[in-house]
Amino acid sequence: MQTVIFLICAVGAVAAGIAVFRVDSMARATLALLASFVVAAIPILLLGLSYLGVLVILMMVMEMMIMAVFMVMYMMNPAGLMPMKMVHNNRMSLVIAAVVFVLLAAGALLTPWPSGGRATSDPTLALGMDLMGPHMLVMIVIGLALFATMIAVVVLSTHRGRYDRFGDDLRRRTPDDPVRGGLGK
Amino acid sequence: MMLQLFLLLAAALFAVGLYGLLSQQSIVMILMGLELAINGIIVAAAAFWFFTTDARPDGQVLVLLAISVMAVEMAMGFAITTAIFRARDVDMADSASDLAG
The missing domain is CATH 1.10.287 (Helix Hairpins)
Incomplete structure (x- = not known):
């Protein structure tokens, strides 16, 4: 089943x-x-x-x-009213993907995998205890990476930040805005 | 169920994702290919944990790592797409080839 x-x-x-x-x-x-x-x-x-x-x-x-x-x-x-075809180097991509699949499948089928013990009764508990114990460094690094991602994403997607408005040293008295009005005007 | 079946599924997902990664022109579609490839890694890591584990949750930690890589990749990809779209009205990888050697 x-x-x-x-x-x-x-x-x-x-x-x-x-x-x-x-x-x-x-x-x-x-x-x-x-x-x-x-x-x-x-x-x-x-x-x-x-x-x-x-x-x-x-x-x-x-x-x-x-x-x-x-x-x-x-x-x-x-x-989706028109056919959409936005590809480059289609044939070579297909060939590479097929070759990679064949290689991975051959590796999966031919390797003599070890047959280890059965899993623990409560895998979620085991994962939690592991992350808060031996693998805590992984969790810390993931947390830092996610935090860095948040900052980087905001920096990248901000249209006009304070450095655009107040200059590189943030010393400009009135912000350099394309439209008049708002704070500081 | 066997480990080999799971690994075949993972290999197929990875290969489909790799095809999208190599062939698509739209940056957003490239990201989708990347997601598919990482999903293959998740399936493979979960299967490894189940079939070859020695009652240790290391494979699960790998799955967790792959899931967070997926989230980070998606967020960064969309931020970069937004930035380059705003700066140059570009949403195709072919138009952003400044670093091509």
């Missing part, structure tokens, strides 16, 4: 993944990617990783909703 569910989900995830690059509108591509993520998370749930599986699903639903907004912002083909 589990194998059947896994096979259905695996085929569905790969098919949705392929659909991402074949549909005509970017909004549909986003939804296809969301479908691929959700279906690919079900095998993770089958492995007993309920926390991480649900985490992937919840995070991807939110992320794809945000992504849909960005898609509308940058989309050149809103309704």
Whole structure:
């Protein structure tokens, strides 16, 4: 039964993944990617990783909703009424992807994998204890990286920051704004 | 269920993502390919944890790391897209080839 569910989900995830690059509108591509993520998370749930599986699903639903907004912002083909083909070097990309798949699949099938012990009874508890113990450095680095990302994202996406308004040394008395009005005018 | 099946799924997801990464012109579509490839890594790490673990949660930590890499990549990618779109009205990777050798 589990194998059947896994096979259905695996085929569905790969098919949705392929659909991402074949549909005509970017909004549909986003939804296809969301479908691929959700279906690919079900095998993770089958492995007993309920926390991480649900985490992937919840995070991807939110992320794809945000992504849909960005898609509308940058989309050149809103309704998908025209065929959309925005690729370069298509044939070589296909060849490289196929070669990489064959290599990875050969490695997966030919390597004599060790068969370790069974998982612990409560993997979520084990993960929590591990992150707060031996692997705390990983959690600290992830936290720092996320914080740095927040700052970098705000800096990159700010249109006009205070250095644009008040000069590089922030000493300008009145801000240099394109439109009059606002604070300091 | 076998480890090999999971690894095949992961390899397929990674290969599809790699194709998108190499072939797409729109920066946002490139990001989607990257996400697919990282999703393959998540599946592979979860399967490794389940089938070869010695009752240690190291594989789960790797999954957590991949999930945060995904979030960081998406946020940074969109911020860079916004910045370059604002500065030059560019949303294609081909138009942003200043660093091409």
